[in-house]
Amino acid sequence: MKETIYALSSGSVPSGVAVIRISGPAVRKVVSSLCRKIPTHRQTQLSKLRDPQTREVLDEALVLYFQGPNSFTGEDVAEIHCHGGRAVVAAVLNSLAQFEACRPAEPGEFTRRAFDGGRMDLTEVEGLADLIASETESQRRQAVRQMGGALGKLYDDWRKRLIHMRAMIEADFDFADEEDVPGSVADKVWAEAGELKAEIEDHLVRSKSGERLRSGVQVVLMGAPNAGKSSLLNAIAGRDVAIVTEEAGTTRDVIEVHLDLVGYPVTLVDTAGLRKAEGVVEQEGIRRAEQRGREADLILWAVEPDGIESTDKDGGLPADLSTEVPVWTVRTKADLETPPKQDSSGTTIDIPASSKDRNGVRALFEALTCFAKETISVSEVPLATRSRHRHYLNDCLTNLEKAVTADHLPAELRAEDLRRAADDLGRITGRIDVEDLLDVIFRDFCIGK
Numbered sequence: 001m002k003e004t005i006y007a008l009s010s011g012s013v014p015s016g017v018a019v020i021r022i023s024g025p026a027v028r029k030v031v032s033s034l035c036r037k038i039p040t041h042r043q044t045q046l047s048k049l050r051d052p053q054t055r056e057v058l059d060e061a062l063v064l065y066f067q068g069p070n071s072f073t074g075e076d077v078a079e080i081h082c083h084g085g086r087a088v089v090a091a092v093l094n095s096l097a098q099f100e101a102c103r104p105a106e107p108g109e110f111t112r113r114a115f116d117g118g119r120m121d122l123t124e125v126e127g128l129a130d131l132i133a134s135e136t137e138s139q140r141r142q143a144v145r146q147m148g149g150a151l152g153k154l155y156d157d158w159r160k161r162l163i164h165m166r167a168m169i170e171a172d173f174d175f176a177d178e179e180d181v182p183g184s185v186a187d188k189v190w191a192e193a194g195e196l197k198a199e200i201e202d203h204l205v206r207s208k209s210g211e212r213l214r215s216g217v218q219v220v221l222m223g224a225p226n227a228g229k230s231s232l233l234n235a236i237a238g239r240d241v242a243i244v245t246e247e248a249g250t251t252r253d254v255i256e257v258h259l260d261l262v263g264y265p266v267t268l269v270d271t272a273g274l275r276k277a278e279g280v281v282e283q284e285g286i287r288r289a290e291q292r293g294r295e296a297d298l299i300l301w302a303v304e305p306d307g308i309e310s311t312d313k314d315g316g317l318p319a320d321l322s323t324e325v326p327v328w329t330v331r332t333k334a335d336l337e338t339p340p341k342q343d344s345s346g347t348t349i350d351i352p353a354s355s356k357d358r359n360g361v362r363a364l365f366e367a368l369t370c371f372a373k374e375t376i377s378v379s380e381v382p383l384a385t386r387s388r389h390r391h392y393l394n395d396c397l398t399n400l401e402k403a404v405t406a407d408h409l410p411a412e413l414r415a416e417d418l419r420r421a422a423d424d425l426g427r428i429t430g431r432i433d434v435e436d437l438l439d440v441i442f443r444d445f446c447i448g449k
Ligand SMILES: Nc1nc2c(c(=O)[nH]1)N(C=O)[C@@H](CNc1ccc(C(=O)N[C@@H](CCC(=O)O)C(=O)O)cc1)CN2
Pocket: 019, 042, 066, 069, 070, 071, 072, 079
């Protein structure tokens, strides 16, 4: 028999109320033992919770019951809403552990059961994970929509169209010998396939924005040592409206701050000062700084008043930087200088900033907010949000392209490419072999979800 799983779903204790969730075939037995009576489906019941062995009262709690299949997981589910004291939660979890075939849930295991039971597709699962990870309004909006199935529906519709096209082609070549079946059926299908291909290409282009919204616009501060990069980061992040979380990067030289700029997520990255370094550690720091620069959506090039010439000598932007990455020159320590004549190059935006006075970074802050808005452009249509989606969409396009262009090949082979293209979309929603992928996706979930 399938195991029954349980977990604290409500976050860290102590808390006012803690929610302990239980799912699986033993739920009815467990609940009737802990609180005698099983609540009516979808209703809560105030009950004394008792230790199954000693019958000692552990707490007075609200117990909620969902009879499978009408539950989040599709199995029988109960929720115990008890007091959020450490010892209360420990005592309840401990009594659950005493039941046979009952064990603590793995991260994301409730959701995994919902997926296995066909209650959610993979894009909905990912939307749910993104919703829990969301830090800004625009991220929340995109995640809610994806969790609600909008993206999955788009891919399912495309997949159905492909399956239909293939059926038409196969029907056409079954009757190919008969005279009165017009060849135009196939022509129509290939024209439709071409249209779908264009739709998917358009979706892919627009989805850059979806991925950026999910992970935050990457803004990387670069410049010579001592140019004032760290002070700038602190000055921007220190504004009450801006800071959400601060975390050290994977290296001690790369610091990331997650900003919420009026609902748009921006990851601001401070990097090691660029110069011709002697030490191995510093060289590694610079290598990583350059790497982040290459991945950036925007580079803030910090230049101090008398440092403009020295940056050229000591090290500039990485030579292989894509010309598509915009670079803004930020004149740091603007409180020390008399403003220079307007930069005539016209290639970069030039923004004076001072970390020393309260209004010193206002212009930069506002320019960044505009940039984030323009880069992300929250859309009403669902967008791909992960490189995983992009990967399979590209595979799908490759197969579709083969099918559409191969008019010298027999229809059987072209129909087979249509099937492959449909399968690629099925992999995004998880309808087609994704077993090895699931562990990776669910590993990132919280316990209790
Ligand atoms: N207490 C509590 N709050 C919660 C959840 C939960 O599981 N428990 N959720 C969990 O993530 C979210 C709400 N989402 C949910 C989605 C589906 C079902 C559910 O039981 N669906 C059944 C029955 C629907 C019905 O009441 O008729 C179904 O779809 O068949 C429950 C919660 C957020 N808040």
